[in-house]
Amino acid sequence: MAEALTILASVSPGEVRVALLRGDRLEEAWIDRPARPDGVGDLHRARVTALAPAMAGAFLAMAGGETGFLPESEAGPVRQPIAQSVQEGLVLPVRVTRAPQGGKGARVTARLTSAEQARAAAAPPGNAPLLLARGPDAALRLARAHPRAEIVTDGAGLAARLRATYSPRPVFDEALEAEFDALAGPEVPLPGGGRILVHPTPALTALDVDAGSAAGARDPEAQRRVNEAAVVEAARQIRLRHLAGPILLDLAGMARKRREALAEPLARALAPDRLARLLGLGPLGLFEILRQRIHPPLHEVLAGPLTPGLSALRMAVREAAARPGRRLALVAAPAVLAALEALPGALEEAAAAIGQPVQLRPDPLRSWARWTIEEAGHGG
Structure with a gap:
């Protein structure tokens, strides 16, 4: 008998971590930062800026100043030289099929489903690059890929969107937390x-x-x-x-x-x-x-000072839930605090969950990993 599949989605300020479990074994691990999605599955109205016959494709201007690459194999229903499929200045709808990497833009396709074509046709008129729709996040992708899996989340909004079971307690136990930490x-x-x-x-x-x-x-x-x-x-x-x-x-x-x-x-x-x-x-x-x-x-998602900062906010929310009413301060390296301030919504989500803002106290002598959550009003 096959082991049951479970999807666990842990929601915390600025981040959603999603695990696919087969029995108690971790099968897939995903980390989404909703304010900075990787863009895979996004539907865009894009403009062809340059043909690149030597690369068998074309470069596109996309919303937000991003650049995309359209391979000639994805430019139309039949593969043909890129110059026969598109021309410079052409505006067309595309879907992102691969996230940007190493300074290179996203890979896109013009082969769209009928639903995507209808959505593009209903977009406001114009030739300017435009983001038409966001692609599915990790929790939704797993739910679609495994329709019989049980879905449990500690995020009320996510539970409603996925029609999942809502847990008022964190859905990641200590073992799963440790396994996610080890992946970094x-x-x-x-x-x-x-x-x-x-x-x-x-x-x-x-x-x-x-x-x-x-x-x-x-x-x-x-x-x-x-x-x-x-x-x-x-x-x-x-x-x-x-x-x-x-x-x-x-x-x-x-x-x-x-x-x-x-x-x-x-x-x-x-x-x-x-x-x-x-x-x-x-x-x-x-x-x-x-x-x-x-x-x-x-390793790309988790690189940099934002990851310890989000871990600190997650801990602050849990400490506040265990001992409500305390005013909390996060003492961390300046780079960690700056990364949190630069991520839209993270500090606001933490304040909403705790009931009051988390004070930020920079300590230039600390490494990124040496953050602490302290009571506000006490030294760090």
Whole structure:
């Protein structure tokens, strides 16, 4: 009997974290910041600004000064040279199919559904780029992908929108909180010992298996067992972290012949991920994986001082719920506080949940991670 699927959506100031659980095992992890959506699924009225035949596509001006790229394969019902599909100055509706990355604009398609075409036709007249509709957020995407899954959220507004079960208590328990926190870090412990180290770079992501104590164990099969666990967990971490582009997996030790024996288990572990493809074992003895990018990887979402700031607001709301009436202050590095102030709505949502604003106290001597929630009126 298949294990039940559950979607948990944890709503906090400036952020919505969404988990898909199969039984009690985390299958997918998403972090949305509604004030800064990644744009995937957005419907735009855009204007062609330049044809790029050498790149087999065209550049588009989009709402908010953003740039999009329309591949010639997505410019019309039949693929043909881009100059035969669009011309400079043409205004057309498009949908974002891939989030921007590395300074490059979003990837878009002009192949729209009839509902999208009708929505574009009903837009106000004009030739200026215009955002016509936002794409679905993570909770809605998961709900559509898994219509039989139970959906539980601690956000009243989200519960009403998704027709989900509302929980007055936080839906993430300590174990799930810890698992989400771990997705921001480079180290993944393996059952039975050993670990995977995750090293993202602009060009590729390297996954390095460290056998730990098994590397020097007398049991010749100890290293094999670590690597067998590693290929399964590596596939899971690739999916959970939304890693994309070229991915190299370096197993711990083992001759090439023994590594080749793990190609089939790795392919099987990757199979449920429709975006990932195992290319094979390369000449350097590294497994080569290619995963299509649609949404930004979690290491991009979680980079910078905003992430600890939102964690602090989440903690402040919980402390206020446990001990109502206290006036709270957040003491943190100036960069953390500046990031919160720059995120529309986050501090206002925290104030609404707590019943009064959170005081912000900059401490230039603190690192980003060393924030504290204190009672207002006391030193930090």
